[in-house]
Amino acid sequence: MSSAWASVRADDGLCGRHDRYVSASSDCEDYQPTREVTGMATAGSSAAGAASRCSRA
Amino acid sequence: MTEIAERSAPSAAGGSSFWSDVIRKEDWWAIWIGLGLVVVAATLFANGQSLKWIAIAPQKWSQLSQVGAQLRAHWLQYSSLLVLWSVLFGIAAAALGIRVSRFLISFALIYVVALALYFLGLWDQASRYNLEPPLVALALGLLIANTLGVPKWADAGLRVEFYVKTGIVLLGTSLPLTLVAWAGPVAIVQAAIVSLVTFGVIYLTAVRLGLDRRLAAVLGTGGAVCGVSGSIAVAGAVGAKREHVSVAISLVVAWAIVMIYALPLASRALGLSTGVAGAWIGTSEFADAAGLAAAQTYGGYAGNVPGIHGTAEAAVSAFTLMKVIGRDIWIGVWALVLSLVATARWESTGVRNRTGVAEIWRRFPKFVLGFLLASALVTWVAQGHSYADYKQTVVPGLVAPLQALRTWAFTFAFLSIGLTTRFREFFSVGARPFYAFTAGVAVNVVLGFFLSTHVFADFWTRLGQ
DSSP, X not given: XXXXXXXXXXXXXXXXXXXXXXXXXXXXXXXXXXXXHHHHOOSSSOGGGHHHHHHHO | OTTTTTTOSOOTTOOOOHHHHHHHOHHHHXXXXXXXXXXXXXXXXXXXXXXXXXXXXXXXXXXXHHHHHHHHHHHHHHHHHHHHHHHHHHHHHHHHTOOHHHHHHHHXXXXXHHHHHHHHHTBTXXXXXXXXXXXXHHHHHHHIIIIIOOOXXXXXXXXXXXXXXXXXXXHGGGSOHHHHHHHHHHXXXXXXXXXXXXXXXXXXHHHHTTOOHHHHHHHHHIIIIIHHHHHHHHXXXXXXXXXXXXXXXXXXXXXXXXXXXXHHHHHHHHTOOHHHHHHHHHHHOSSHHXXXXXXXXXXXXXXXXXXXXXXXXXXXXXXXXXXXXXXXXXXXXXXXXXXXXXXXXXXXXXXXOOOOTHHHHHTSOTHHHHHHHHHHHHHHHHTTSOHHHIIIIIIIIIIHHHHHHHHHHHHHHHHHHHHTXXXXXXXXXXXXXXXXXXXXXXXXXXXHXXXXXXXXXXXXXXXXX
């Protein structure tokens, strides 16, 4: 009964390392930049990447 | 329900902007489609024309031969309406990244079944056999999904929330802005009381039962604010575990489906007026789509079931005011407050949250803006007309065709609820979350009933007149 494209979801993502839902403004404490990820997201704490960075850390 | 994990991760391209949201959030597409139809209808009306040719709806019938006659007489209109919906929803599906070919095939099937359900609801014996379209749509969907199964490709067209949001934007045309301004504050007060108490009961019961505070918050918001959407929004805000969200979704959906049948049945047994019942459903249902199914069902009793007073529209209007204005729009505030509490008071999860006030707008259910704009537009168009003139010209020429389109959109949603619900997913939630959530349900239903039928009863009864 809910949609992944809903506004209330904002830009939430999944942190694969901690298995948690995270909001777009989150930072992962275990984040370690890699070449692949650095190429994807430039802002350090912006989180569209938070989920993907977490999962790769 | 199944797309929670599949599609939650944001694009890796960076943060979101207003313009990217406009393209990739279905709330905005519900506004473009719903409001676009309203603007076209208003423009046609201003030029002495109407949208009613394509906004075709079945008429009352008593014998099957009359159904055949209606279909033969209007087949071109029904076909054109299918094309119109397919184009509008298809463009949105493409923008959202849904495979369009699959969406269109799936949607065509949904449209055909929705047409059959629409006709069924207009059978002159339908209420005698409890064949209200929302209930039949739900039951049919549940039966198919849990016995035969739904093929994967058909998922593309089962967009419960998208259809409901489009329908709610269209619903704005039936609620004058003056009525929204008059009833909105009462809805907000009643909903705030129920939301705070329900959240408190669920949260405290869950913590007392030894559950994680984040799970307690996710369950509490699901029961108190806006169901599945509320749970997921707060999960992101507090950093809940993935399994917390699954548990909350299962409980919200299970109870929402129970309430679709239970609340109209109880209201009918108690002889509540449509406005009062709509307000109760608005406080005690957990999801917009489920609540609209219950409210539309109860509205259908008006004039068909002896002892049920009020208009059919009053049930849906009271529900919408209570649920959408009273509860849904506050989700950003809940997310912000709980995020701050989680950061300051709860144990660290390894993920730091930097939520700010902007969170309130980021999580605001934008489709509500479309609902308000649609209401304002029709109020403005109707301004120069007397009440008698409004009934004679504005309603049949402008409002009624948009109401018919709204009924179509809601029927697509009701059918999709059943087709996306799998009973087996309900059995893995565990006893303690079930007890905590159910405690909140019990308090919510009783408190919502008391406020709707005693404290604010006069107000909601007047809405139905």
